[in-house]
Amino acid sequence: MAQEPVLNAPILTARGLVKRYGRVTALDNADFDLYPGEILAVIGDNGAGKSSMIKAISGAITPDEGEIHLEGQPVQFRSPIEARKAGIETVYQNLALSPALSIADNMFLGRELRKPGIMGSVFRKLDRTAMEKFSRDKLSELGLMTIQNINQAVETLSGGQRQGVAVARAAAFGSKVIILDEPTAALGVKESRRVLELIQDVRRRGIPIVLISHNMPHVFEVADRIHIHRLGRRLCVINPKDYTMSDAVAFMTGAKEAPGEALAA
Numbered sequence: 001m002a003q004e005p006v007l008n009a010p011i012l013t014a015r016g017l018v019k020r021y022g023r024v025t026a027l028d029n030a031d032f033d034l035y036p037g038e039i040l041a042v043i044g045d046n047g048a049g050k051s052s053m054i055k056a057i058s059g060a061i062t063p064d065e066g067e068i069h070l071e072g073q074p075v076q077f078r079s080p081i082e083a084r085k086a087g088i089e090t091v092y093q094n095l096a097l098s099p100a101l102s103i104a105d106n107m108f109l110g111r112e113l114r115k116p117g118i119m120g121s122v123f124r125k126l127d128r129t130a131m132e133k134f135s136r137d138k139l140s141e142l143g144l145m146t147i148q149n150i151n152q153a154v155e156t157l158s159g160g161q162r163q164g165v166a167v168a169r170a171a172a173f174g175s176k177v178i179i180l181d182e183p184t185a186a187l188g189v190k191e192s193r194r195v196l197e198l199i200q201d202v203r204r205r206g207i208p209i210v211l212i213s214h215n216m217p218h219v220f221e222v223a224d225r226i227h228i229h230r231l232g233r234r235l236c237v238i239n240p241k242d243y244t245m246s247d248a249v250a251f252m253t254g255a256k257e258a259p260g261e262a263l264a265a
Contacts, residue, residue: 009072011036011208012057012088012177017066019052026052027063028232034177039199039209041219041240044229045252051181053229054212058090058179059083070176081110089174091166093182099155104128104135106154107169138172139165142201160191164198171202178202179210184218196222216245228252 014032018025026049034040044050055061057068059077068075070086077083080090097106113127113134114120120127132150139150142164154162163183170178180199184192192215199222203209213219219226220240228235228251235251236258243259250256 008036010034010069011071013069014053014057015067015069017053017056017063017068019049019056019061019063025232027056027066030066030229030233032057032227032234033237034208034210035225036208037203037206038224039203039211039222041211041213041223041226042229043213043216043219043226043248043252048229048252049232050212050229052232054090054179054181054210057083057210058088060090084173087174087176088179089170089177090179091163091170091181091183093185097154097162097166100153102151102153103139103157103165104132104150106165107131107135107138107172109169111173134172135168138168142168142171142198158191159187160194163187163191163195167195167198167202171205171207174207176207177210178207179212181212182214183211184213184215192218216248219248220245228258230254 010033012032012034014030017027017030017032019027028049030049030053032053042050042054052061056063059080059082062078068077070088075086077086083090098109101109108131113130115125115127119125136150154165157165167180167183170180183195183199187195196218199209199211211219211223223240226238226240226248228238228248230252238248238251238259247256251258
């Protein structure tokens with residue numbers, strides 16, 4: 001069962017985000033709030049604009065209008081690398097793993113450690129021992145050391161193990177916020193269960209999580225609050241203890257009017 005979030009000042013906010021692609025408006029004055037220590041689920045029908053909102057927050061796209069604040073400070077990410085440097089890690093649906101590389105190499109993809117001294121600074125030699133130890137420690141922390149060899153290629157892993165590596169990488173480097181885009185979409189029942197446990201493990205370490213998912217049972221199991229996105233903007237935010245899955249789907253599709261008290265949540 002989800003714990004009560006710590007609700008004080010939001011750690012990440014967006015106000016009035018607008019993103020247009022020609023005549024199509026993907027974001028129409030969208031708002032967003034993520035509080036410290038919570039799992040916030042983001043749900044919405046296909047084409048509702050939730051992916052565009054997450055991409056704007058994680059630096060994958062630049063909004064045409066609007067503001068984003070991280071820990072109360074305005075930020076303007078021009079790339080996912082800038083968002084990563086600020087402490088926001090995103091695990092996209094395609095995982096962004098390189099199948100032919102090892103687990104350790106994937107953990108440090110784009111931020112490899114160099115050996116200390118002249119070997120690293122001049123000869124650019126990688127500190128493989130340090131990267132392997134760090135990767136092993138992080139996977140162990142999250143209970144993923146069923147993976148025996150840290151140097152095995154990612155393509156030899158199961159779907160759930162690959163997802164675990166991607167989540168472990170995000171947890172290792174996401175110091176402030178972790179965004180997970182459909183983390184259980186391509187997984188079986190057992191592997192989905194492990195990923196949900198991973199999400200809760202990461203939250204217990206104090207890192208707030210944004211979970212984008214179409215899987216209502218998973219959303220209602222782990223989320224503290226549910227952000228419902230419709231027609232390019234936030235429709236409402238609900239507490240999963242106060243509403244049913246059917247209610248959430250009805251709000252999301254427009255079959256039922258959103259509750260007044262949740263509109264400004």
